[in-house]
Amino acid sequence: MSRRAYKLPIGLVATALLVASPLEAAKIYRWVDAEGNVHLSDRVPAEHVGNARSELSESGRELKRVQAAKTPEEIAREKELEKLRAEQQRLIEIQRAKDQVLLRTFRTEDDLLMARNGKLAAIDSNINVIRSNIRRMKNRLAEMQQSAAARERQGQPLSQNLLKDIENTRSQLRDSYTTIIQKEQEKESIRNKASRDLARFRNLKNLREENTDPQLDETGGPSLLDTVVVCADDRACDQAWIKVEEYVRQHATTRLQMLSDSIIMSAAPLKDDDISLTASRIRHKDKPGAELFMDLQCKPSPLGQELCKTEAVEKIRLGFRDYISGGQAQPDPTPPREMESE
Known part of the structure; x- marks a missing residue:
């Protein structure tokens, strides 16, 4: 015998159960529909099968609970939640494994900072070698350009070997400056990683955020990346390149030795108070635009290196980005000498 489903006030549910016969009460189900109505029946209609329901005893005690069927949206959310939890x-x-490596590798935060500084020093040494090679290439390029100019004045044709050597040297200069940028980016990555590792190490060791030896936490001064300007496309780069030439002419104290669409270079410093500037337009390989990089060099002599550490020269270095981006050039520490392009 099947019993009809009734919509009853909650207060009448117990009474309805008490008057049911033992045989019939064994199959009494209780559920609430979407409108909040309570239903009691010995069967669950098809339209309510998905609702949460309870199977009740003769006394009205809940014997079993069936959860509501999940909607497709709920199933999709649960799957996404499982993926997120996994x-x-x-x-x-991964973090636990990194923490174990960190604690096994370094006993103190000083060990961590010394390792970082060692990596930075190794890269700086590499950069110094590259810069030394750049000075030699500049001198070699100047000699070849002088030779080419002399032959032209004498009405003699330029040999293909000489032209090829000039172009190869220019290409090597561009590659060298690209490598310097990459090395500086590598240094920046090392600093950032060391900073994260140090914070994590202190957290794991419950240490205060202070260093026992301030000398170990030095970063080695300003980065050459401070003179990198990124332009988004050829048009923006062309406009910026005009300002790059202006900046080099304003601040280099040696004559302009090379002027092209990818490199602007003044002659190598010969005197202790010389300032040589080289700007490179390093095009992106996989996207539009380029990085405009300026390198400042002083004579590799004690007085020349002291000049490079002065505040006035540092203003030239740091003023490049602001000037190219639309700001004003920093004051030149010394009046520029007359420059000529060969």
Whole structure:
């Protein structure tokens, strides 16, 4: 015998159960529909099968509960939640492994900072070698350009070997400056990683955020990346390149030795108070635009190196980005000498 479903006030539910026969009460189900009405019946209609329901005893005690059927949206959310939890657990395990490596590698934060400074010093040494090679290439290029100019004045044709050597040297200069930028970016990555590792190390060791030896936390001064300007496309780069030439002419104290669409270079410093500037337009390989990089060099002599450390020269270095981006050039520490392009 099937009993009809009734919509009853909650207060009448217990009474309805008490008057039911033992045989019939064994199959009494209770559920609430979307409108909040309570239903009691020995069967669940098809339209309510998805609702949460309870199976009740003769006394009205809940014997079993069936959860509401999940909607497709709820199922999709649960699957997404499972994926997120799995990824979260994977990240937790990775972090735990990193923490173990960190604690096994360094006993103190000084060890960590010394390792960082050692890596930075090694890269700086590499950069110094590259800059030394750049000085030699500049001198070699100047000699070849002088030779080419002399042959032209004498009405003699330029040999293909000489033209090829000039172009190869220019290409090597561009590659060298590209390498310097990459090395500076590598240094920046090392600093950032060391900073994160130090914060994590202190957290794991419950240490205060202070260093026992301030000398170990030095970063080695300003980065050459401070003179990098990124332009988004050829038009923006062409406009910026005009300002790059202006800046080099205003601040270099040696004559302009090379002027092209990819490199602007003044002659190598010969005197202790010489300032040589080289700007490179390093095009992106996989996207539009380029990086405009300026390098400042003083004579590799004690007085020349002291000049490069002065505040006035540092203003030239740091003023490049503001000037190219639309600001004003920093005051020149010394009046520029007359420059001529060969």
